[in-house]
Amino acid sequence: MKRGKLQTWGLYAALLVIAFVMISPVYILFKVSISEPEEVNTAHPSFLVQDATMDHWTDILTTEKKTETGLIIYGIKGDTYSVTGADGNDYTLKGSDQFTINGVFKKVTFLNQDKEIKLGREELQNLRNNLTTKKTFFGKKVVENLYQPLGKSFLVATITTIVAIVICAPAAYVISRMPSYIGYIVVLGLLVTRMFPDVGIALPVATRFLSWGLTDSSFGLILAHLIPNLPFLAWILVGTFAMIPKDLEQSAMIDGANRIKALIRVVFPIAIPGIAVGSIFVWLNSWNEFIYARYLSTEVATLPLRIFEVITRGSIFPAAAYSMILTIPVIIITFVLQRYMKSGMLSGAVKG
């Protein structure tokens, strides 16, 4: 059916609107991550970037924090707000001085000793409303390392995906070739195991891992991430394999291939689009995963955990920058793998 010109324009208009809604939150995130604090911390934030700054990025990419005058302040001593700079000198701050921690303005009175600084939403709002200075001082609690949580997140997501494919692809194939009634029951079983809320499973798993010494370990987190992802991937792949006709592998076997060869050479290659889609979901699930990580990690954070720590502290700018770092590889992966997300090659295989 040929489309009219008007319909084509309508199609593009609809697509543009949808694309705008899909993209704009990511743009806002990016915008916040490169904005001067006063451009965002105001009653009327600007939509376009007016004054781009890489400060927030440099702050998290380098673990050292610099003040506006180039001083690195490591420690804050007691109620006198005496701070030690990188040059070794001590500086005294007044209680009414304002400072920023990663872009969020706070009064120095919040900097009592080494206490962790937490701000409620209203406090934050108050501080934003009377910001006056651009002075930037950092307590040593704020100094964070990006690379450790980044590495952990990447490792866990990748290994979880690989293990999930290795376990699920063969199992899903078997399920898809079961007598339809039994296969149906098994698929329903997969569905039921995927139903249970993570908060319910994570609790007993957390106590189990504690006694095994798996808390904070990547291995433990991989085991945990497989819990929701195995039935998920298996379920998706059963659908994929079920669409591959049995005649295909049988004709391969008639042509002289044995069972395993027929599977590896004929069946699995056809299933690759389905496996690709499924494993992208698994990778993203694991990369985004927060609940198990929260239950199973005490010291060694994943990137989502780190972002949660930062945002609950009210530091929106590094949260935005961290979030961008978390988002970039996923966009690249999605872009690279999307051409495999076609199930069209299946019909070609049957016809040929």
Next chain:
Amino acid sequence: MSSETAVNRQTNTKSSAKWKKLKSFFKMYKLETFMILPLIVYMFYFTLTPIINTVTMSFKDDDTGAWTLGNYQEIFTNINFTSALFNTLFITIVGIVLQIGFALIIALLLNQEFKGKGFFRTLMLVPMGVPTLVSGVTLLFIFGQTGYFNELLFRLGVVDTQPFWLGGGIDTLFVIIFADMWKVLPLTVLLLLAGLQSISKDVYEASSIDGASSWQTFWSITLPLLKPSITMAVILRAIDSFRIFELPLVMAGKSAPVLSTFSYEAFRHSNYGISGAAATILLGIIVLFIIAYLFIVERKNLKEVK
């Protein structure tokens, strides 16, 4: 004594016959057994036993370990729990209706042939790459009181003041629904798109030869053939939506509790029984929905496969 051994022998031969049957079954399906076993073992040990643990935990007193219904009595008199229950149901039901509708529209658009299809498709996938937690953070920037949504309304002249969307109540729930929808639309679209693409082109060719209008084609060909994908998407989304956790946690905190966050808060305060009870109720609701689904949708399929 001797009769006993005879009985034993009899059962032994009986069971060994069964065993033989089982053995020959496994011999016949050696490869299949080997392929499916890891999945079954893993799910048994890391899903089934924790589920049982949690359910038993909900019926036990934290301190004494004695069987009790006290945890359930406690949460049903807790106002936070009842509002968590309402919020969860509201977010799920309203959210899914909106999500499936929008996802179907987008999938149908993307299933057409047009220039720049790959580009648009990639753009659609972008939210999938944003961690749920981060989408909460981002939408916090947007729906916060001095956020970009209020600024947009202000510039369009819709509002003079800045409404606070995240203070609890229905508007907060709608913001959470929007956040959830934004995050998961790509996934739902992909599921529906895969379903659309699995529909053979021949069917469409036949219908266009028969002179069917595009609306007729959609209504009597696309939609029925897409039904399995839609039901799959609905269940997947319902499950995830009931378990919604990060978005309410980040965006609304305690002003809009849901069952998961309620359970998590209880866990954080070491009230394992309470946490287990909330999780068990959450499970119960989901099971109810699944049973309804089985009766409404799957009963026909079950008869067919039988």
